Structures are given as C-alpha cells and as structure tokens.
Amino acid sequence: MSRPRLSHVLTSLLAGALGVALVLILLELPAHSGLAEPVTEAMDRSGVGHEVTAVLLNFRGYDTFLELAVLLLAVWVAWSLGRQDPVPARSVRGPVLRGTLRHLVPVAVLTGGYLVWVGASTTGGAFQGGAVLGAAGVMLVLARPRSLPRVPRLGLRFVVALGVLVFLASGVGGLLGGHGFMGYHPDWAYALIVAVELAAAVSIGLGLVLLFLGGRVQGDDDDH
Amino acid sequence: MPIAGLTGGLSWAALIVIVPLVGALLTGLWPRAGGWVALVVALLTLGTTLGGALHVWWQGPEIHALGGWEAPLGIALVLDGLAAFMLLLTSVVGLFVTLYALGYVGRQERSGRFWVLWLWLWAAMNALYLSGDVFNLYVTLELVVLASVALVALASGGPALVASMRYLLLSLLGSLAYLMGVALLYGAYGALDLITLAEQVTPGHLLMMVAALMTVGLMAKTALFPLHGWLAPGHGSAPAAASPILSALVVKVSFYLMLRLWLTLFPDLATPALGVLMGGLGGAAVIWGGIMAMAADRLKPFVAYSTVAQVGYLALFFPFMLAVPGGWRAVVFFAAAHACAKATVFMAAGTLQRAAGHDRMSELADVMRGRPISSFAMGIAGAGLVGLPFTGGFIAKWLLVETAIAGDVWPWAVVVVVGGLLAGAYVFRLLGPAFLAGRGSPGRPIAGIMEWSTLGMALVSIALGFAGAASLQLLDATVTGPGGL
Amino acid sequence: MITENLVGEIYLVCGALLFVLGVHALVVRPHLLVKVLAVNIMGSGVFMVLLTAASGPDLIDPVPHALVITGIVVAVCASAVALALMLKVRAATGQARLPSEAPED
CATH class of the missing domain: 1.20.5 (Single alpha-helices involved in coiled-coils or other helix-helix interfaces)
Structure with a gap:
C-alpha cells in the first residue's frame, strides 16, 4: 500500500x-498581435470575408484537411474495434418522441446548413454546422424509429470520406493550376471553399454519429 | 544549406503526401481491393520518394508553400536531406512489409481493415516527415498515433488491447505536452513555421520549458528509457504484419521529430550536462533492454525488448550533436540500419510463430531448421543488430564509435561496444538452437511471399552497408537553425 | 486596460492549472474513463493558453481560433477512439482499468 x-x-x-x-x-x-497583420493583408485574396474561415480553409487549409483525415481515420479505427452488425429499431410507444424528432431534425439540418453558409462572412463554418448535423444524427440514432443497417456499407464509407475527397480534389487542382497544393485560384476561391465546407460539414456530422455508434462491443445490450 | 527556393508548380513534397493518401482513401472505399491498392501505392510511393531524394541530392532542399501562402502565414512542406532520408527508409521498409502482409493477412474476412489502417499510417508518417509547421506536426502526430494504436488493437485479445490502451494514453499525454509547447511558442513568438521560429527563438526560461515539454512528450512516444514500459507488450502482441511497421518505423517518427526540433529550435540549449543525462538514459536503455531480452521466453516480446535496447542508441544524438558538427547524422544512419534489421526480425518472427503455432523460444528450433529462408534472413538481421561486418548495422556502429572518438566523448563508444556485446549474447540465444543437429519441420503452411519478402528486407539491410557515405551526404542537405548543426 | 490584462492572466493561470490537473489525474487515477477525461482536461488547458495569445494589444489574431477549432476536432476523435478501446478492454478483461502490475516497470 x-x-x-x-x-x-x-x-x-x-x-x-x-x-x-x-x-x-x-x-x-x-x-503581440501574432499573425493578425499578415492575415489582414492577405484577406482580399482569400475568397472569404471572415478571418477565421480564411485561416481554416485557405491560409492553413492543410491543417483542416488533415483534421478531416483524423476524423475519417478515427471512424475507421472505431469500425476496426467495434461491432458492425445492424442495430434494431427501438420500440417506443406514443407520439411524443416521434413528433419531437419530426420537428427537431429538419430544424437542425436547416441550422447546420445555415451555419456552413454564413461561415464565409461571419461566425460559423463547417465545424459548427457539422456539429449541429451530428447532434441531429445522434438524436436519430438514440430514438431509432428504424433499424440501422450494418456498417460500413459503400455509401456510408463514401459520405464519411466526402469532406476529405472534395478537399483533396480541390487541393490537387490547386497544385496542377500552379497555386500550390491546397491552393485555390483567387477567382474560384469562394465557390471552392463553400463546396469544401459543405462536403466537410456532411462528413463531420456523419463522422460524429459513427463515432458515437462506434464503441459497441460484443455483449452490449442494444436497449440496455 | 542553400535552399533551392520556393516551387510553384508540381512539387515532389506534395506528391509524396498525396500518393499514400489517395491509396488510403481508395482502400477505405473498396477494402476488398486493399492488398492490390497497397502494392501499387507502395511502388508509387517508393518512386516519388526516390524522385524527391534525387531532387534534394542535386538541387538542395525543396520548400513548398501550401496554397501559395508563404510562411509565417501559411504552412510549408520542407523536403530536405533528413526528411528525404526518413521518407526513403519508410518507403523501402513499407514496400517489403506490404509484400509480407499480402501473404500474411491474405484473404481473411476482415483483412481490409489492416490495409486501410496501414495506408493511413503511411500517409500520416510521410506528412509528418515533410511538415515544417509546429502545429501541423501535432495533427500529423495524432494521425500516426491513432493508426498505430488501431494496428496494435487489431490483434484483439486482452494483452493486445491493454497494451494499445496504455500506448494510446501515453501517446496522448505526449501529444498534449507537445501541444502545450506549441502554445508557448506561439504565445512568445507569434509564429508556427519552424524556419521562422528558428530565426526568432532566444535561449531562456520559456524556450527551456518548451524544450522540456516537447522532448519528454516525444520521449514517451519513442519509448526512450524510462518511458519504455508500453513498447514491449504493445509491439510484442501486435499482429505479425504490424509489429515490423511499429518497431521499425513508428518509433523512429517521434525520434525524427525530436531530432528535427533540436536541430532547428533548441540547438543553443544543448549543454554537456544535458548530453550526459540523455546519453545516460540511452545507455541505461541499451543495458536494460538487453537484459530483458536475455530473460524473455517468447519470441516476439524478445524482439520488442531488443527494440527498447536499440532505441537507447538514438538518445546518443544529444551528446553527439554537441561534440561534433553533424555528429547526429551517425545516429540517423543507425536508426535506418536498426529499422531494416528489426523489420526483418519481426517479419521472420511472425512467420515462425504462424508456422509453429506459438512463439515459445525454447520450442522453436525444429521450425527454424525447417524454414531455412526465414531463419537465414533472421540470421542476417541478427548480425545487423549486433553490428557484425558486411551489414548496415556494422557501418552504423562504426560511425557511432568514430563520432564518439572524434568528438572526444569516448565513453559513449564504450556504451556502443558493450551494447553490441549484449546484442551478440541475445541474438546468439535466439539463433543458437537452430544450428544444433535435430529434426527440421516446416510446420503449418505459409504463403511463400512472406518468407521471400523477409529475405529481401534482410538483403536491404546488407545493401545499406554500402550506402553509408551517400546517406551522410544526403543528410548534409538538412535545413537547420541558424546556430545548429 | 488593466482589466484586459487581468482577464488574460486569469486565462493563462487557469489553463496551466487545468493542464497540470489533467496530467496528475491521468497518471494517478486508475479508471480508464477518468483517464480519458483527464486527457480532455489537459487539452482544454492548452486551448485556453492558445486563446489568450489571440487577444493582442490592438488586433484580434484569428490564427489561434482556427488552431483551437482544429485541436477540438482532433481531441474529439482521440477521445472517441479511446472510449471505444476502453469498452473493448472492459469486454476482454472484465474491468475498465489497466492491470496495476505493469509487466516490467
């Protein structure tokens, strides 16, 4: 002792x-003001109006790209650790749960989409939007009006990798176009950043749900 | 070193990151094709890495400003001598491990998971070698950790899971200590780019704290004595195709980062006392790991303890860095020699374990006599670990001793020699029984490619013996801090 | 002006304390769930220190904000993996803690 x-x-x-x-x-x-000055000077070439978004998706886009990769890898690690069989639906009687879901999930999707959209000009962005989408997904998984399929199916694997795929395609495009790997043509920067953010938000939302589900091991009761 | 300048168009550095990443994504989408994707990716990665290394050889380091945003605003990929050397090492070992794994994981039901995790790990290692930004390095470190923890846990079963949990927690502790160092650096200097920081840092309390946080954090990941506790159970219980990756490469990744930081940011902090302390820890690791290897009764933990011992030599870069300009290059070459030899031994050990159905060392002699190719490869690699002539290990130890004597720090030469004797003792204990007369039995059937890839890896460890001078010359093209060599 | 400095200093001190508390709990507490929480508390401490660097004398620096967002996502992923592994350890060994006798040290 x-x-x-x-x-x-x-x-x-x-x-x-x-x-x-x-x-x-x-x-x-x-x-000291750190990198505030160089960021301010480069803002007009960044394609977006909000500094944090410009840093995340443009100046330090490679960080964000690898961070999406971390999420995707974490989902694969969870898959390699946990169970992959279907999860049966939860039988909950009464209208309250389903009614709540029916109203909350569309609101969450709308909010998530809005957060991604405004990220270009004010506070918001792929991560905030993705987190709201993920919360909606976790709610759906917990309530489970339908049984969840066996993972990882191709469609699921594709959607959870979508953020990385789109970001990588855009990044390679930048490399081929002479703007450096992970770079954008200044004229297309806005469109590409919004596309990357949308794909990233969907992947983040789905990734969080899959991580939430990921830890199930043999012998767990689905309904406690 | 003259820097070749910023490249605008196609860049070797970017390609070296992109190729394995694409492979990881493809195997993620179609895990069933994993083996073939991995083989193609391994060959392409070796090709691009060779291209990158030749570029560094002829034209000096390449710095690729990602997105066209130059430091300090953006992130730079830095392909210099040290990075190119580690990338080449990773590609060569990675290719042979991939061939080995083609036979090992084969068409098992869940083999796709191995390929996905392995290619992610490869992409993460390549990204880490090339990253020139302290925060970006943190993200790549986490990628490496998650993938390697999952590879250990693939073995399932209590010991492997406990080992991978221990490894994960210790690695996260190390990563966050590193990240605290990054926060301190940004707070003090307002920059994250390594080269920018190297020009700004001034020795003082803050830099000492940063160095302590980062070094201890990375020591834990490198399994440097006394933070080695997780390594032997982890590497010993991982699947046979994962152990060589972990022991040969992943341990070297955090060593690489430690070396990189000391060469760029902290060269002014290196004092003789620190050299004695770190070298002493290294010496203790050499002795302790050797003794534990002598005492091990199962093959894979035995090989893992040998890694604990050999990691100790890596710590010699502290005293060498101080004693001789460029003295650290001998340690990097040693890391490569160890990687080739250790990958071979782990691959052969995995073959013998599968053939015999167990890995109790006292009962392996029959299988070792019945599997001459694997045993021969293991013998070559064992000679490399000891440092016998005609192997890369011999040249590596020669360079270490030569550096120690040239820098007038000869006690470290004694450590190298004593460690070699210890290694000789435990390698003889491993191989000795195979030379006794007796029955030979090949055991259970084994895919031929597992044995031939092991032999190929062993031959590489011999070939490395002829690449000593070229390696040192490549390592000369390394970007270091203003005061550092 | 003094209050601004004070807020920054409180942030820094709290960040350092959270980091150290996390280190302590990670080493001392045996339960794996507590260890995973400790890692997250360490992370929060680092993020607080990083965020303080964002409030410069005249300009707001956006880079630390971006770093913290990236760091949070990485921390979430690492925690999720750690928790999944913890459940697996519990299923295999019957308890959610590391065996106390480490093999050699």
Whole structure:
C-alpha cells in the first residue's frame, strides 16, 4: 500500500512544480498581435470575408484537411474495434418522441446548413454546422424509429470520406493550376471553399454519429 | 544549406503526401481491393520518394508553400536531406512489409481493415516527415498515433488491447505536452513555421520549458528509457504484419521529430550536462533492454525488448550533436540500419510463430531448421543488430564509435561496444538452437511471399552497408537553425 | 486596460492549472474513463493558453481560433477512439482499468 502512495505523492509534487513553472513562464509572455497583420493583408485574396474561415480553409487549409483525415481515420479505427452488425429499431410507444424528432431534425439540418453558409462572412463554418448535423444524427440514432443497417456499407464509407475527397480534389487542382497544393485560384476561391465546407460539414456530422455508434462491443445490450 | 527556393508548380513534397493518401482513401472505399491498392501505392510511393531524394541530392532542399501562402502565414512542406532520408527508409521498409502482409493477412474476412489502417499510417508518417509547421506536426502526430494504436488493437485479445490502451494514453499525454509547447511558442513568438521560429527563438526560461515539454512528450512516444514500459507488450502482441511497421518505423517518427526540433529550435540549449543525462538514459536503455531480452521466453516480446535496447542508441544524438558538427547524422544512419534489421526480425518472427503455432523460444528450433529462408534472413538481421561486418548495422556502429572518438566523448563508444556485446549474447540465444543437429519441420503452411519478402528486407539491410557515405551526404542537405548543426 | 490584462492572466493561470490537473489525474487515477477525461482536461488547458495569445494589444489574431477549432476536432476523435478501446478492454478483461502490475516497470 505504501508504494502506490509514494508514487502518487511524487506525481503530485512533480505536477505541482510543473504547474508553478508553467504559470511563471506564461505570465511573462509578451503582448503581440501574432499573425493578425499578415492575415489582414492577405484577406482580399482569400475568397472569404471572415478571418477565421480564411485561416481554416485557405491560409492553413492543410491543417483542416488533415483534421478531416483524423476524423475519417478515427471512424475507421472505431469500425476496426467495434461491432458492425445492424442495430434494431427501438420500440417506443406514443407520439411524443416521434413528433419531437419530426420537428427537431429538419430544424437542425436547416441550422447546420445555415451555419456552413454564413461561415464565409461571419461566425460559423463547417465545424459548427457539422456539429449541429451530428447532434441531429445522434438524436436519430438514440430514438431509432428504424433499424440501422450494418456498417460500413459503400455509401456510408463514401459520405464519411466526402469532406476529405472534395478537399483533396480541390487541393490537387490547386497544385496542377500552379497555386500550390491546397491552393485555390483567387477567382474560384469562394465557390471552392463553400463546396469544401459543405462536403466537410456532411462528413463531420456523419463522422460524429459513427463515432458515437462506434464503441459497441460484443455483449452490449442494444436497449440496455 | 542553400535552399533551392520556393516551387510553384508540381512539387515532389506534395506528391509524396498525396500518393499514400489517395491509396488510403481508395482502400477505405473498396477494402476488398486493399492488398492490390497497397502494392501499387507502395511502388508509387517508393518512386516519388526516390524522385524527391534525387531532387534534394542535386538541387538542395525543396520548400513548398501550401496554397501559395508563404510562411509565417501559411504552412510549408520542407523536403530536405533528413526528411528525404526518413521518407526513403519508410518507403523501402513499407514496400517489403506490404509484400509480407499480402501473404500474411491474405484473404481473411476482415483483412481490409489492416490495409486501410496501414495506408493511413503511411500517409500520416510521410506528412509528418515533410511538415515544417509546429502545429501541423501535432495533427500529423495524432494521425500516426491513432493508426498505430488501431494496428496494435487489431490483434484483439486482452494483452493486445491493454497494451494499445496504455500506448494510446501515453501517446496522448505526449501529444498534449507537445501541444502545450506549441502554445508557448506561439504565445512568445507569434509564429508556427519552424524556419521562422528558428530565426526568432532566444535561449531562456520559456524556450527551456518548451524544450522540456516537447522532448519528454516525444520521449514517451519513442519509448526512450524510462518511458519504455508500453513498447514491449504493445509491439510484442501486435499482429505479425504490424509489429515490423511499429518497431521499425513508428518509433523512429517521434525520434525524427525530436531530432528535427533540436536541430532547428533548441540547438543553443544543448549543454554537456544535458548530453550526459540523455546519453545516460540511452545507455541505461541499451543495458536494460538487453537484459530483458536475455530473460524473455517468447519470441516476439524478445524482439520488442531488443527494440527498447536499440532505441537507447538514438538518445546518443544529444551528446553527439554537441561534440561534433553533424555528429547526429551517425545516429540517423543507425536508426535506418536498426529499422531494416528489426523489420526483418519481426517479419521472420511472425512467420515462425504462424508456422509453429506459438512463439515459445525454447520450442522453436525444429521450425527454424525447417524454414531455412526465414531463419537465414533472421540470421542476417541478427548480425545487423549486433553490428557484425558486411551489414548496415556494422557501418552504423562504426560511425557511432568514430563520432564518439572524434568528438572526444569516448565513453559513449564504450556504451556502443558493450551494447553490441549484449546484442551478440541475445541474438546468439535466439539463433543458437537452430544450428544444433535435430529434426527440421516446416510446420503449418505459409504463403511463400512472406518468407521471400523477409529475405529481401534482410538483403536491404546488407545493401545499406554500402550506402553509408551517400546517406551522410544526403543528410548534409538538412535545413537547420541558424546556430545548429 | 488593466482589466484586459487581468482577464488574460486569469486565462493563462487557469489553463496551466487545468493542464497540470489533467496530467496528475491521468497518471494517478486508475479508471480508464477518468483517464480519458483527464486527457480532455489537459487539452482544454492548452486551448485556453492558445486563446489568450489571440487577444493582442490592438488586433484580434484569428490564427489561434482556427488552431483551437482544429485541436477540438482532433481531441474529439482521440477521445472517441479511446472510449471505444476502453469498452473493448472492459469486454476482454472484465474491468475498465489497466492491470496495476505493469509487466516490467
């Protein structure tokens, strides 16, 4: 019993020391505006009006592309770990649940789409939109008016990879067009960014739902 | 190093990322065709990597500004000597592992999952080698972690799952420590591009904290003593086609990143005391891993402990970096020699395990006599691990000793020699029984390509012995910080 | 002006504390669910530090915002994988914790 306690005390001491050192160093950080200036200067060539979207989809689009790749890979990891058989429908009597779903899901889809759309000019974007779509999907999965099919079918695999596929196609197009890998022709930047964001939002939404479902293992009860 | 300049049109760096990515996406859509897609992708990746390496050889490093946005605003892909060398190593080992896996996973029902995860891992490693941006490196690190954890967990069964969970948690701890370092760097200097940062960093408390966070985080991923606990169970219980990838390549990925950071951002922080500390940890790993390998009674954990020992040599880059300009190149060459030898041993071990139906070392002699190709390949690779002449391992250890003596840090030469003796002892323990007279039995049927690809990998580890000078020259074309070599 | 600085400093201190708390819980607490939560708390700490860098003296810097969005998605994915793996570990070994006797250390 005394050994684990000693290691715990040591860990606490080390963590405390790290915390103190971090705080002292963080409080010395100089004030500067980081990359705000270069971003502002390049905004007119970015194709969109909102700085964060410009950074996410254009200046640092490669980060976002790889992040969509992380999501897709995580879905594949969940598939490789968990069960893939169909999930039976949940039998819930009464009109309340279905009525709520029937009203909430379209609202969520509309909100998600709107968030993606306005992302080009104000706060919003593929991730926020995708998260709302994902929430709607999780709701549907939890309520399950119909049984869910066996995963991963081709259609599903395609849609969850759609964001990466569209982004990669656009990026390779940029490379061939002489704007660098992950680059856009300035005239087409807006259209391409919106297309990428729409595809990404759909993939993110579906990916989150699949991750939510992904952990089922042998012996789990579907209805608890 | 002169930098060839920014390239606008087609870029080797971009192609090297794109090819395996496309492969990963294709196998994701059609997992049944995974094996053939992987083979084509492996060949194409080797081709593009060779092209990239030749480009660096002739024209110097290539910096590709993604999206045409130059640093510090955008992200740059940096294809320099170090990156090209690691990419080549990954492509060669990757090709032979792919051939091996064609025989190993074959047409099992769920074999598609292996191909998807392996190609994602390959794409992630290539992206990591080329990334010149500290935050982008974090994203690629996470890709590598997720794919390799899933490869370990493919084995299912309690020990493999516990090992992969341990590996995942430790890796996430390492990644977040690294990310905290990135946040500190951005807070202090307002930039994420490695080359931009290298020109701005000044030694001080903040940079020391960043170096500590990043180095410890990456040490955990590299399984450097004393943070090695996860490696042996993880690599030992992974599927036979995954173990060589993990032990030969994935461990080197975080080592590569550590080396890259120290060459660009932290060269001014390297002090003799730090060199002694890190080299000492490396020496402890060499001894400890060697002893544990001597004590192991099953083949795959045995090979995994040998990795713990050999990773210890990688830590020698700290004292070498300080002692001799360019001394780190010997360590990188050693990493390549180890990767080829270790991939061979793990591939042969997987074959023997499948043929015998178990991997208890005391009972493998019959199968080893009955499978001469795999045993021969294992012998060559074992000689490479020890550092016997006519192997890449010999040249690697020669370079290490030479660097230690040239830099007047000869105690590290002693570590290398003692480690070689230990390796000799445990490799003899592995191979010795096969030379005793006795019955030979080939065991269960094995796809021929598994044995021939293992032999091919072993021959590469010999060929590497002739590429020492060329490798060092390629590594000369590495982009480093203003003060660093 | 003083209040702006103070808010930034509170953010930085809280970020550092969350990070350290996460490290501590990740090492000390045995249950895997707590460990996964600890990783997420560490991540939140890093994101708070990153966000503070966004509030420069005169301009708002959009880059840290983008980094944090990317970081959050990566963290979600890693957590989802960790939780799926945790369930699998529980199904295989009967408990959602790592065996206390590590093989060698």
